[in-house]
Amino acid sequence: MREALLERDGASILAAIEGDGLAPGARLAIYRHHVFATLTAALETTYPAVRHLVDPRFFGYAAHAYIAAQPPAGPCLAEYGATFPGFLAAFPACAHLPWLPDVARLEWAMNAALVAADAATLDPAALGEIGAPAAARLVLRLHPSVTYLESPWAIDRVWRASQPDADPDERVDVAAGPVRLEIRRAGDDVVYRRLDAPAFALRRALGTGRALRDAAAGALGLDPALDLAGALADLLAEDLVVGFGVSEDDGGSA
Amino acid sequence: MTIGGAPPDAPERLAGIGLRAAHVAEVMATRPPVGWLEIHAENYMGGGPGPSRLDTVRRDYAVAVHGVGLSLGSAEGLDGGHLERLRRLVERLEPVRVSEHLSWSVSGGVYLNHLLPLPYTAEALARVADNVARCQERLGRRLLVENPSSYLRLRGSTIPEPEFLGELARRTGCGLLCDVNNVYVSAANLGFDAERYLDALPAAAVGEIHLAGHAVNDADGRAILIDDHGSRVAEPVWRLYERALARFGSVPTLVEWDTDLPPLAVLLDEARAAGRRLVAASRGSGVRAA
Numbered sequence: 001m002r003e004a005l006l007e008r009d010g011a012s013i014l015a016a017i018e019g020d021g022l023a024p025g026a027r028l029a030i031y032r033h034h035v036f037a038t039l040t041a042a043l044e045t046t047y048p049a050v051r052h053l054v055d056p057r058f059f060g061y062a063a064h065a066y067i068a069a070q071p072p073a074g075p076c077l078a079e080y081g082a083t084f085p086g087f088l089a090a091f092p093a094c095a096h097l098p099w100l101p102d103v104a105r106l107e108w109a110m111n112a113a114l115v116a117a118d119a120a121t122l123d124p125a126a127l128g129e130i131g132a133p134a135a136a137r138l139v140l141r142l143h144p145s146v147t148y149l150e151s152p153w154a155i156d157r158v159w160r161a162s163q164p165d166a167d168p169d170e171r172v173d174v175a176a177g178p179v180r181l182e183i184r185r186a187g188d189d190v191v192y193r194r195l196d197a198p199a200f201a202l203r204r205a206l207g208t209g210r211a212l213r214d215a216a217a218g219a220l221g222l223d224p225a226l227d228l229a230g231a232l233a234d235l236l237a238e239d240l241v242v243g244f245g246v247s248e249d250d251g252g253s254a
Numbered sequence: 255m256t257i258g259g260a261p262p263d264a265p266e267r268l269a270g271i272g273l274r275a276a277h278v279a280e281v282m283a284t285r286p287p288v289g290w291l292e293i294h295a296e297n298y299m300g301g302g303p304g305p306s307r308l309d310t311v312r313r314d315y316a317v318a319v320h321g322v323g324l325s326l327g328s329a330e331g332l333d334g335g336h337l338e339r340l341r342r343l344v345e346r347l348e349p350v351r352v353s354e355h356l357s358w359s360v361s362g363g364v365y366l367n368h369l370l371p372l373p374y375t376a377e378a379l380a381r382v383a384d385n386v387a388r389c390q391e392r393l394g395r396r397l398l399v400e401n402p403s404s405y406l407r408l409r410g411s412t413i414p415e416p417e418f419l420g421e422l423a424r425r426t427g428c429g430l431l432c433d434v435n436n437v438y439v440s441a442a443n444l445g446f447d448a449e450r451y452l453d454a455l456p457a458a459a460v461g462e463i464h465l466a467g468h469a470v471n472d473a474d475g476r477a478i479l480i481d482d483h484g485s486r487v488a489e490p491v492w493r494l495y496e497r498a499l500a501r502f503g504s505v506p507t508l509v510e511w512d513t514d515l516p517p518l519a520v521l522l523d524e525a526r527a528a529g530r531r532l533v534a535a536s537r538g539s540g541v542r543a544a
Contacts, residue, residue, distance in 0.1 A: 001361075001370065002361040002362065002364055002366060005366055005368070005370075006364075006366075015409075016373075016408055016409050016410070017406050017407070017408060017409065018406065018407040018408070018409055020406075020407060020443075020444055020445055021445070021476065022473060022474060022476055022478075023474060024406070026473045026474050027405050027406035027473075028406065029473075030405040030406075030473070030478065030480070031368055031370065031405060031406075034368050035366050035367055035368050038367050038368070039367050042367075071364045071365065071366065072364070072365040072366075072367060073363055073364065073365060074323070074333070074336065074365050075296050075322065075323020075324075075325075075336060075359065075360070075365050075367070076296045076297075076299050076300070076323070076339075077296065077297075077367065078297070078300060079300075113302075114302050114303070114304075115300030115301065115302050115304065116300065116301055116302060117300065117301040118301035118302065118306075119301075144301070145301075145302070185302060188302070188303035188306075
């Protein structure tokens with residue numbers, strides 16, 4: 001039945017369905033319609049800017065193909081659609097909109113930030129217990145809501161222009177990239193902002209679990225004058241650090 | 255009738271509404287007079303403002319948790335990770351009731367977001383009973399299992415649905431959630447007698463009733479009722495509800511609305527309509543409320 005509902009194999013289940021005065025296929029179609037309609041609605045909730053940018057009918061077409069190819073793996077609908085941006089990138093009908101998958105990635109990051117697990121901010125005093133030899137191997141755990149997203153396109157401007165309250169006559173130069181964005185939850189709200197290249201490199205590397213020494217090396221490569229202590233103080237002051245550890249690896253940078 | 259002034263055990267306090275995200279802020283701000291609220295478990299399994307607002311709502315209202323994704327009919331057993339998330343939510347909210355559906359929605363790791371029909375056989379009964387028992391053990395409390403809305407019957411089913419539910423309750427000690435709209439919709443779609451269905455359920459096991467609107471669609475020239483939760487409760491469903499109250503007693507009753515969600519006031523109005531019938535039923539009189 002699963003295969004029939006996902007439009008992969010309609011025949012085998014029909015023999016198991018009582019007609020009761022109606023063709024079994026018509027009865028099965030009621031379920032199939034519900035599956036696609038509700039999952040499409042879930043994707044519309046997660047990707048409203050994409051829907052606005054491509055128009056609702058095209059979105060429905062792309063969503064239908066996506067649902068059939070990559071149905072949900074779990075029952076929490078807010079968690080469905082993580083792979084939709086990648087699907088759009090490979091969807092031939094969207095090939096003329098090369099920036100669209102990155103707008104979708106931004107929307108996914110916002111959606112993920114809203115429902116990410118709660119975590120208490122680290123008290124900076126706790127870092128004081130780390131001795132100098134271990135500081136280079138420090139691994140910070142950033143808030144579960146945070147995503148670092150880089151794009152060659154001005155996707156933040158495109159997103160902003162697709163909001164219901166945006167000026168419909170505003171022109172956006174999508175090629176005015178690249179942009180390096182930090183998306184996170186702050187209080188009850190989801191916020192995003194642009195970072196410069198060194199700060200983005202540092203934070204993204206820390207966010208992926210790289211030790212401080214390695215993350216700093218990448219950022220200092222972009223800006224040898226980077227104030228590392230100041231950058232770390234900013235991270236703590238912005239309530240982005242929720243935990244830390246010390247890497248076992250004491251070799252050179254990976 | 256104002257619930258605010260009614261005693262804690264007043265029958266009108268048994269009427270509740272499904273709390274949807276679009277209404278949460280208004281409920282928090284206005285604290286409308288309604289007996290209780292029910293939430294969908296899967297909408298509150300993450301972090302952030304959704305669950306924390308629910309913590310606030312919980313201080314003013316009795317809250318029930320209604321799961322839609324556990325897939326009690328799964329042959330592959332329950333998803334342990336999902337069951338653990340449900341357990342944590344139940345621990346956090348301390349709900350007055352926890353319910354799920356007699357259906358399946360997960361197969362081979364794919365979740366289909368629908369309450370899909372089971373074959374009603376001895377084998378399926380044993381499987382569902384195992385899943386219900388595991389869920390109750392994990393949650394440390396009794397589960398209510400809801401009858402689905404149905405659009406087809408599977409060949410080879412040997413046990414009528416109300417008997418299947420009754421035996422499930424007897425084996426596992428679970429309670430039943432009787433969705434009266436689902437009974438009405440399924441009876442019309444599959445051609446059985448809705449009143450006889452109610453009569454065949456074990457009255458003592460019924461711990462909650464659901465009411466909702468349905469749509470009437472055309473399928474190849476035949477009317478098919480769709481349980482879309484998108485309108486007011488239909489008049490024949492109110493009559494079936496009155497019969498259910500006469501048989502089950504004054505049971506906590508929920509009005510659900512999901513498609514084309516109206517203003518909160520409309521849901522509250524529907525809950526009052528259920529409350530009037532609960533009051534009448536508790537007096538043991540025939541109910542003819544408007």
